[in-house]
Amino acid sequence: MKPAPFDYVRAESLDEVLDVLAAEQGEARILAGGQSLLPMLSMRLARPRVVIDVGRIRGLDAVETAKDGLVATAGLRQATLLAHPGLERTHPLLAAALPWVGHVQTRARGTICGSVAHADPSAELPLCLVALGGSVRLISKRGRRRVEARDFFTGLMSTGRREDEMIEAVSFPEAKRETGYAFREFGRRHGDFAIASVAAVVTTKTIEISVGGVDDVPARRAWPRLEGSALDDALNALAWELDARDDIHADQRLRRDLVRSLGRIAITEASQCLV
Amino acid sequence: MPRLSRDETTPVRFTLNGAPVSGRAEPRRLLSDFLRNECGATGTHVGCEHGVCGACTIRIGGTMARSCLTLAVQAEGATIETVEGLAPQPGRLSVLQEAFRRHHALQCGFCTAGILMSLDTLFLDEPDAGEVRIRDVLGGHLCRCTGYEPIVQAAIDAQSRLRSGNTDV
Known part of the structure; x- marks a missing residue:
């Protein structure tokens, strides 16, 4: 449980980070909060040639408001966003989901962008980003580009980030009027990885449901305002569509059942926020 | 932009429970191991080494942190507090x-x-x-x-x- 050897760069500017990323051709990993990277290093699931510490770069931990919503920059810690004034009003889904991200102790160090970069299928922040229709801002020496969250997550711990790119920020659109939001999660203990989690976004005409922890990437579906057995049927169909797996925490059957039950609970809760 | 080589140790200095400490660490050295092996501060325990069990929790810059999820080199210049710093004086508990x-x-x-x-x-x-x-x-x-x-x-x-x-x- 000790990391394999690596070189370490203490970057003082974003330009330095981008230089090293370009030079190392996929052999560099970015260290911000370290709450996902350090376990990967210690378990030797990641063996980068160089680790780039961005923790000393000034101004990377901002919360900004832009046209596309709340912008969390690369070094913004999860605890800082959770404590952001007005978050419950502007981003009720994030306010509900953030307390489920790891523990108090890991949220104090872990970053929003780090969790998105890590792309664990059970992670709450990628799920919220997909559910809210957010986007990821990537930067490299070649320039900047923006990728929609639904296109960013490409597989198990895999993303559309290119080798020389760093996540500069992610943006979460603000809550819309006459829209209800709800988040539900099931794990063995609070703070454990989700066995399944659900984010529901409901308007008078539509239901959007996003599911984490079941398939390789957060899955999002949009339905009309189904009710009763039609909603049950849609949830059941979704549960079977997703590629649920067996692992030591839960079998496929439990995961499918959680999609149905948590889905129903979250959609009901989000609907109640409408009135 | 200092780049530290994987094989070489580099000086790491920080404040531990109010007193300056220093030692040498290669980049991959975890802060938990540095505290115990270099600083001799064995009050901080090492359990799971991937951030789950909480045994290695310390305070870095006033904030709770898992020392096993922190590299020693990240702690350069930081203010660190561990369980050894809790007691107000020897022989007396907080x-x-x-x-x-x-x-x-x-x-x-x-x-x-x-x-x-x-x-x-x-x-x-x-x-x-x-x-x-x-x-x-x-x-x-x-x-x-x-x-x-x-x-x-x-x-x-x-x-x-x-x-x-x-x-x-």
Whole structure:
């Protein structure tokens, strides 16, 4: 449980980070909060040639408001966003989901962008980003580009980030009027990885449901305002569509059942926020 | 932009419980191992080494942190506090530590250093934290001896003494 050897760069500017990323051709990993990277290093699931510490770069931990919503920059810690004034009003889904991200102790160090970069299928922040229709801002020496969250997550711990790119920020659109939001999660203990989690976004005409922890990437579906057995049927169909797996925490059957039950609970809760 | 080679050690200096310390570490050295092996501060325990068990929890710059999820080189210039810094003087326990003794909030003691650091930080940051918040913070720690209830009771007791200023132990 000790990391394999690596070189370490203490970057003082974003330009330095981008230089090293370009030079190392996929052999560099970015260290911000370290709450996902350090376990990967210690378990030797990641063996980068160089680790780039961005923790000393000034101004990377901002919360900004832009046209596309709340912008969390690369070094913004999860605890800082959770404590952001007005978050419950502007981003009720994030306010509900953030307390489920790891523990108090890991949220104090872990970053929003780090969790998105890590792309664990059970992670709450990628799920919220997909559910809210957010986007990821990537930067490299070649320039900047923006990728929609639904296109960013490409597989198990895999993303559309290119080798020389760093996540500069992610943006979460603000809550819309006459829209209800709800988040539900099931794990063995609070703070454990989700066995399944659900984010529901409901308007008078539509239901959007996003599911984490079941398939390789957060899955999002949009339905009309189904009710009763039609909603049950849609949830059941979704549960079977997703590629649920067996692992030591839960079998496929439990995961499918959680999609149905948590889905129903979250959609009901989000609907109640409408009135 | 300093680049530290994988094979070479580099000086690491920080403030540990109010006193300057220094040592040498290669990039991959975890802060938990650095504290124990270089600084001789073995109060911080190493359990799971991937951030789950909470035994290695310390305070970095006033914030709770897993020392096993931090590289020693990241701690350069930081202010670090560990369980060794809790007691007000040799032979005397802090209010929180004394409450742990009184309520039998530990048995083997392996998890205790981390839990004390989390609760101490909680009461510094949020002196009025309620039981729900206390349990939330304890959720980041594993204890296989106590069943947690004595820990919760010790925390509530210590907190009420700290708030009333009754720190006689």
